[in-house]
Amino acid sequence: MVAIEELLPNGRYDEARGNRQSACTGCYTVTGNHIDYVDDLGFIATGDIRDGVPFHEHRVHYREGDERARQ
Template sequence: METTNPYIGMWVTADNHIRQQLLPDGRYDEARGRRANAYTGRYQVNGTHIDYQDDTGFTADGEFDGDVLHHGGYVFYREGSLAHRAAIAGRP
């Protein structure tokens, strides 16, 4: 039985500068500002933990907390979620 990854989709910083698309095939594509495809690679989710390996071999990880992702010193939000809208509005 295949389990669907609940975190597939677009994750963004509150200022929308960093946009990370988690794709269903286990790959990700990250844009920074106007630079599309700034980082690309593979990811793997285990529970609420995510491990990344970009196409140059660099590795990183993060933790999901509902519609919030803590990764690389940044806070990402599931695009369009209540948490994202609150972050844009400056609410905790």
Template sequence: MSTIQIVEDTKEYIGTWVTADGYIRHKLLPGNRYDEGRGSRISAYRGSYTITGNHIDYLDDTGFTADGEFKDGILYHAGMVLYKEI
């Protein structure tokens, strides 16, 4: 029987996730911090994140919250689809 590994266990969520057009870029950093770029704004938003299973919760440094889900190597967040940069 094979063991199912989730993103939380493998740390595969760490790295840069981008929309297909490259406009939105989420850098999920070690230490549960993130930096989000939008268009020409390199650091439009910064904050912390927590991951439970394949669910991610964001807390922006300004107090804004959001969430998302990792599924089949894709991050679904606030109506956006983000792919991990390799």
């Protein structure tokens, strides 16, 4: 299953999973190279930003159109 997460400039995120748009929504904060996520149901996750790329748990989030996403 493909999950597509959009980090919005207002500190919110919207994640689509498979055919489900907005399957998971919540807020995020960035402190230095660390990112914290809290979904609207209260689930908490963390990650790091390395070279401008968010690493969240076992997933890597590339910008749309980034060649590295195809590898």
